[in-house]
Amino acid sequence: MGQDKGSRDEGSQGEVPEGKGYLLDNRQVEAGTRFDALSALFDASTFRHFETVGIDEGWRCWEVGAGGPTVAAWLADRVGPRGRVLATDIDVSWTGTAAEGVEVLRHDVARDEPPAGPFDLIHARLVLVHVPDRAAALRSMVRALRPGGWLLLEDADPALQPLICPDEYGPEQELANRLRRGFRHLLQQRGADLAYGRKLPRLLREAGLVDVAADAYFPIASPACDVLETATVHQVRDKLTAAGLATDEEIDRHLAHIAAGRLDLATSPMISAWGRRSSEGGAC
Structure with a gap:
């Protein structure tokens, strides 16, 4: 799953009480490995969606929960010197x-006023699924759009396809899926909405887009996927064992299998949803 702050992975915003924050702490060395793997897995899909909304030279773009640098760099290259790219986290x-x-x-994004805009394009990937006040974050982004501007949200939906090994044909795959269930349990304890991705089209319509x-x-x-899973398991192994969701021997075995x-x-499905603020300014 996705980036956080002193506890953040690509795209995760919003402060929560100590011990209940985002599971994949950005202060851990594995965070950089995760960012690289997420870029390798999803950048091409994200850039395809940018092309779909027709991003052009001179656009003003806000990259929310930027995490690593690759998406903002692509946007800057596309909008050129007359455009603006703001990367926040x-x-x-x-x-x-x-x-x-x-x-x-x-x-x-959930607590601060939107940065000075308005923006032609606002994008957030693997952000809102982890934000405690997702509704406030969405309202903030919609408010920052110019009339006619586009919002592109991309979030995972682990509940839609919960298996890390969809082809569970043996004990090695069963172990991987059991550890993945433990990981999802830890995410839910910290307030992640594991069925959020599928809600995005409806939420964008309800926001007036x-x-x-x-x-x-x-x-x-x-x-x-192998790189991402290895880094993820290293980051959460202490929490898995402390919660009784896996033993060190099982985790070592799983890492050896990888x-x-x-x-x-596999990864969880990434749901990408996009909508445009009406030229009449009807979005809330």
Whole structure:
């Protein structure tokens, strides 16, 4: 799943009480590995959706919960020197050296006022599924759109396809799926909505956006899936064992299976939904 602040993965915003924050702490060294794997898995799909809404030179773009630098850099290249790209997150330490034309700002999308706009395009990937006040974050983004501007939200839906090994044909795959159930349990304890992705089209319509459409994408058996799962397990292994959801021996066995290339690992479906603020300004 997705980026957080002093506890954040690509796209996750909103402060919660100590011990209940986002599960995949960005202060851990594995966070950078996860960002790279998420980029390898999903950037091409994200960029395809940018093309769908017709991003052009001179556009003003807000990348919410930016995490790593790749998406903001692509936007900056597309909008050119006449455009503007603002990349925000609660923890901006993983954005690296911002590409030319990218402005980086520490910002909490659920609590802070929207940054100065309006924007032609606002994008958030793997953000809202983890935000405690998702409704406030969505309202903030819609308010920041110019009339005719586009909002593109992309969030995972682990409840729609919960298996990390869809082809569960043996004990190694069963173990992987059992550890994935433990991971989902930990996410739910911290307030993640594991069925949020499927709600996005409806939520965009309810927010007053028009021309709403959506699709879904999830890789199966990509090398980047192996990298992502390995980094994720390393990040949460102490929490899995502390909660009695797995033993160290089971986790070591699972990691060895990944390293040996014996698992066809998948991701949760990524639901991408996009809509346009009416030129009459009807969005709430």
